[in-house]
Amino acid sequence: MTTDKSAPAGGSIMVVGGGISGLTTALEAAEVGYEVLLIEKEPSLGGRVSQLKQYFPKLCPPTCGLEINYKRVKDNPRIKVITMAEVEKVEGNAGNYTVEVKISPRYVNENCTACGECAKVCESEISNEFNFGMDRRKAAYLPHNMAFPMRYVMAPSMGADDREKCKEACKYDAIDFDMQEKTLDFKVGAIVWATGWKPYDAARIDNLGFGRYQNIITNMMLERMASLNGPTQGKILRPSDDKAPETIAFAQCAGSRDENHLPYCSYICCMASLKHATYLREQYPDAKIYIYYIDLRTPGRKYENFYSNLKKDENVFFIKGKVAEVGEESGTGNVTLVAEDTLSGEKIRQTVDMLVLATGMQPNASVDKPNADLKYNADGFIVNDFKKGGMFAAGCANKPADVVTSNQNATGMALKAIQTLVRR
Incomplete structure (x- = not known):
């Protein structure tokens, strides 16, 4: 593990979780002028919505809501996205937090064009968690067809032979098995936890x-x-x-x-x-x-x-x-x-x-509690302490909710995060 204690702050608001609530929070804050750092533990943004065929109220496919949000993220220089990243520790108080973030290696850099040549030559397979283990996928894989960023991932379990085949098949020098896990510290003024849910x-x-x-x-x-x-x-x-x-x-x-x-x-x-x-x-x-x-x-x-x-x-x-x-x-x-x-x-x-x-839905934060000064109710949902301020929970990290309610809540939490910065 490498540690970089001089990492750039990357924004005044950190959003933890890149599902529909996290995307909404990040975009609402960034589009009115605030710097946002969006942290997602999976290789791609999208969360549970990306796994749906359709969602209410209009029975839209995920492409309907996610593609436009991805474009807004891509076009907004105020948003910095870090995938395969998890918050390890939060210290400080409202307006002045130091957040330690662990980033796992993807083994694929930004040269990747998602051409798929690596997957063609890769022989090993892993369980496809995106499909809840109902099938298997190559150990060199694209998270799903709407992945953002649209980059492949090399599973850590991939054997030496497959690693060599994948590197040889890549025409863009995008595969780097020398990537290491690293830890970065970020200074932010407010944090929105949009850590979502998992099926019970x-x-x-x-x-x-x-x-x-x-x-x-x-x-x-x-x-x-x-x-x-x-x-x-x-x-x-x-x-x-x-x-x-x-x-x-x-x-x-x-x-x-x-x-x-x-x-x-x-x-x-x-x-x-x-x-x-x-x-x-x-x-x-x-x-x-x-x-x-x-x-x-x-x-x-x-x-x-x-x-x-x-x-x-x-x-x-x-x-x-x-x-x-x-x-x-x-x-x-x-x-x-x-x-x-x-x-x-x-x-x-x-x-x-x-x-x-x-x-039913179980909040992820109840299973994997963030190392931060947060309050929880008896069911494991994060309780928003608006008087204390600084850190807020959005969407299903805060309560069971559908997509519409989650988006409304996320917009409100973006405002609460902004108010934390304005009052300091």
């Missing part, structure tokens, strides 16, 4: 069978399947046999509103499952879809209309009841489930081709 680990929900039965997937896995750049090129298929599913059940609040897992409502899960039902209806007009729920949360007129239209579909069934247990039918791979219909009081036993668990 469904394997921890013992009674719902994820990981034991192949045809049980999560809502984000279904989102990746439905995406054209996903593991199945946009086709939603049953994992065990690549069969087109004819019956699909959704288990809402999988791990949410549960004191043993996530005690809160994650806000987005109901609308996500309603959206996923439309994906399935487009691909399989005759498929039967069953949505098991405790309560359906469809806040606002647009979301309520979306729900109302879906209720008119004769092949979509809503059952007010929580899935209590699941199993697997011998020989078929079909999923059996048991739930109680709370409206009729009857116990339901059903067999479906595939079960989708609507897992």
